Amino acid sequence: MFKKTAIYLLLTGAALSFLYPFYWMILASLTPEAQIGQLGVLPKTLTFDNYALMVSKIPIWRSLLNSTFVAGLATAGVLLFGAMTGYALAKLRFKGRELLFIVIIFTMTLPFQITLIPNYILMVKFQWVDTFAALVIPALNSAFAILLFRQAFKSIPDDLIHAARVDGCGELRIIFQILCPNIIPTIITVGIITFMNSWNDVLWPLIVIRDEQLMTMPQLVTLFAVGGRAEAQLGVKLAAAVLLALPIIAAYSVFQRYFIQSMASTGLKG
Amino acid sequence: MAVIKFEHVTKNFGKITAIRNVDLEIRDKEFMVLVGPSGCGKSTLLRMIAGLEEISAGSLYIDGQIVNDLPPKDRDIAIVFQNYALYPHMTAYDNLAFGLKIRGFKKSAIKEKVLEAARVLEIEPLLDRKPKAMSGGQRQRVAIGRAIVRDPKVFLFDEPLSNLDAKLRGQMRLEIASLHKKLQATIVYVTHDQVEAMTLGDRIAVINQGEIQQIDTPQNLYNFPKNRFVAGFIGSPPMNFIDGVIRRSAKGLFFEDSSGALYAAAPQALEAYTCRNIVMGIRPEHLHVRPEKEAERYASFNAEVQLVERLGHESFAFVRLHGTPIAARLAPEDAPEANTTMTLYAAIHRMHFFDKETGKVIA
Numbered sequence: 001m002f003k004k005t006a007i008y009l010l011l012t013g014a015a016l017s018f019l020y021p022f023y024w025m026i027l028a029s030l031t032p033e034a035q036i037g038q039l040g041v042l043p044k045t046l047t048f049d050n051y052a053l054m055v056s057k058i059p060i061w062r063s064l065l066n067s068t069f070v071a072g073l074a075t076a077g078v079l080l081f082g083a084m085t086g087y088a089l090a091k092l093r094f095k096g097r098e099l100l101f102i103v104i105i106f107t108m109t110l111p112f113q114i115t116l117i118p119n120y121i122l123m124v125k126f127q128w129v130d131t132f133a134a135l136v137i138p139a140l141n142s143a144f145a146i147l148l149f150r151q152a153f154k155s156i157p158d159d160l161i162h163a164a165r166v167d168g169c170g171e172l173r174i175i176f177q178i179l180c181p182n183i184i185p186t187i188i189t190v191g192i193i194t195f196m197n198s199w200n201d202v203l204w205p206l207i208v209i210r211d212e213q214l215m216t217m218p219q220l221v222t223l224f225a226v227g228g229r230a231e232a233q234l235g236v237k238l239a240a241a242v243l244l245a246l247p248i249i250a251a252y253s254v255f256q257r258y259f260i261q262s263m264a265s266t267g268l269k270g
Numbered sequence: 271m272a273v274i275k276f277e278h279v280t281k282n283f284g285k286i287t288a289i290r291n292v293d294l295e296i297r298d299k300e301f302m303v304l305v306g307p308s309g310c311g312k313s314t315l316l317r318m319i320a321g322l323e324e325i326s327a328g329s330l331y332i333d334g335q336i337v338n339d340l341p342p343k344d345r346d347i348a349i350v351f352q353n354y355a356l357y358p359h360m361t362a363y364d365n366l367a368f369g370l371k372i373r374g375f376k377k378s379a380i381k382e383k384v385l386e387a388a389r390v391l392e393i394e395p396l397l398d399r400k401p402k403a404m405s406g407g408q409r410q411r412v413a414i415g416r417a418i419v420r421d422p423k424v425f426l427f428d429e430p431l432s433n434l435d436a437k438l439r440g441q442m443r444l445e446i447a448s449l450h451k452k453l454q455a456t457i458v459y460v461t462h463d464q465v466e467a468m469t470l471g472d473r474i475a476v477i478n479q480g481e482i483q484q485i486d487t488p489q490n491l492y493n494f495p496k497n498r499f500v501a502g503f504i505g506s507p508p509m510n511f512i513d514g515v516i517r518r519s520a521k522g523l524f525f526e527d528s529s530g531a532l533y534a535a536a537p538q539a540l541e542a543y544t545c546r547n548i549v550m551g552i553r554p555e556h557l558h559v560r561p562e563k564e565a566e567r568y569a570s571f572n573a574e575v576q577l578v579e580r581l582g583h584e585s586f587a588f589v590r591l592h593g594t595p596i597a598a599r600l601a602p603e604d605a606p607e608a609n610t611t612m613t614l615y616a617a618i619h620r621m622h623f624f625d626k627e628t629g630k631v632i633a
């Protein structure tokens with residue numbers, strides 16, 4: 001009994017120490033600039049001034065839309081093409097299949113700094129710089145998604161696919177109508193991780209996007225915070241940070257059940 | 271109409287040859303059983319008929335047309351898998367309806383067909399359940415329902431009963447037999463269970479290591495096995511094999527077992543094998559504790575009884591003839607005691623003789 005209480009106290013303490021910075025951030029963004037320095041645990045004066053100021057200075061709503069569009073397309077693309085690639089690597093028989101898989105896994109081990117410059121040069125050659133194409137198209141498939149889909153499809157018996165073929169299914173119908181409904185946790189994991197990675201990415205947009213109207217939210221907020229336009233006002237920066245974190249927190253709380261389940265079954269973390 | 275014909279068909283998986291030069295013709299409306307030990311290539315043969323496995327060499331015909339490259343959906347076949355392979359996310363109704371939907375049947379027509387199939391298989395109460403909420407036997411019925419609902423010209427079964435318990439298996443065996451009568455379709459049925467093979471098949475193809483050993487009716491396979499493998503595979507307990515030599519005496523040829531304890535007159539056809547090592551085969555049911563019939567000739571020998579199994583209506587005596595294990599099927603009242611010596615009478619005209627090297631039957 002005592003042991004259990006102690007464990008719960010410890011866990012609660014740990015949880016609070018993770019939550020407190022978020023709480024402070026939200027609270028501070030709602031506090032007048034002058035009072036942020038003396039901020040305690042409970043709010044004194046609440047105001048939306050910081051938010052109003054931020055909205056007036058940068059096209060934050062536009063960037064929210066851009067981010068949603070880019071992350072949404074990337075996620076859809078990864079789910080679509082990742083499932084197709086994973087299926088081929090798991091279930092179709094062709095020469096060089098294992099080699100291809102090894103090469104794909106190998107790309108995961110390359111630090112992105114190595115591919116950053118070549119990728120940028122490609123974007124320039126394709127004339128995709130300063131277009132959404134540079135943000136979306138390279139993100140339409142991922143080795144990580146392929147790996148997860150392949151593992152999930154491998155666990156499904158061949159005869160299920162055989163039954164579908166005899167019933168008249170083509171490959172696409174087999175993937176999306178027969179197999180995918182049976183690997184929902186994998187789809188959700190891949191979906192959330194892809195969406196978060198795309199949403200949080202700052203470096204790549206910084207390199208390929210210069211037009212403020214095309215910027216993603218993290219990019220815009222980062223430039224705003226470090227670029228001097230926030231005029232060293234902490235409250236305004238924090239307001240931008242809160243808006244940036246909200247969609248991810250919302251998505252996580254909706255899907256966390258699947259997320260944990262699938263993390264446990266695949267042994268992978270994001 | 272559905273005649274299936276394999277012509278010199280071979281299947282390789284990389285370096286492994288799973289099917290070797292198979293010739294097999296399955297007649298219209300025939301119940302053909304493919305039987306053989308695990309890994310002999312039965313499923314591969316079946317999947318080739320379905321179009322799920324590419325053919326490495328040779329030709330496969332359905333109704334006289336080469337179908338080597340015809341996709342599964344255009345072959346008008348249905349298949350029931352060992353692990354049922356029902357779509358886990360669909361109800362039984364949708365499992366049955368799925369193939370019809372894809373083929374573009376109208377909703378009302380689909381409903382009619384599904385309900386009819388469900389009625390035949392008595393699975394109506396299961397229709398809105400998903401596979402997870404069914405027992406093995408129920409899944410089996412739904413899987414058969416998914417096959418018959420499309421009314422195909424060929425049914426393929428891949429060890430459909432192997433996951434059921436013994437009682438249910440016996441019951442489903444009868445149902446499949448009556449289904450065959452009702453459906454009037456060609457059936458190819460894979461099993462490793464020789465009881466299923468013997469009871470269901472019009473004809474049986476015995477397969478070993480990717481090659482067809484013999485194709486014949488169940489009775490002929492039992493009476494006239496072509497080689498030692500078939501002789502040993504069909505029948506339970508299996509045929510006894512006794513090593514020995516063919517010798518010549520004043521009265522004609524005879525067989526002498528290698529311990530010199532058993533002598534039996536041998537047919538004249540074994541002339542060429544005089545003084546050569548051969549193998550004699552005799553089934554457990556053709557060994558008796560006394561001569562059964564006046565007119566027949568028997569070879570008697572003494573053997574040590576190791577173990578006796580009493581099944582009520584019959585009993586098995588497992589004996590040894592100088593080290594060679596032999597099983598005898600006896601009437602319950604004839605069962606000996608273990609660790610005694612008994613005299614057995616082997617019916618001479620029931621003996622089979624095999625070439626020791628090739629295993630082929632020689633008389």
Ligand SMILES: Nc1ncnc2c1ncn2[C@@H]1O[C@H](COP(=O)(O)OP(=O)(O)O)[C@@H](O)[C@H]1O
Pocket residue numbers: 283286288306307308309310311312313314315
């Ligand atoms: N997809 C495959 N890849 C490689 N070898 C296979 C494959 N499928 C079957 N085999 C091999 O072919 C042989 C026959 O297999 P199978 O037809 O499944 O046997 P059975 O159904 O009689 O048990 C086995 O040796 C098996 O290992």
Ligand SMILES: [Mg+2]
Pocket residue numbers: 309312313314428429
């Ligand atoms: Mg098999």
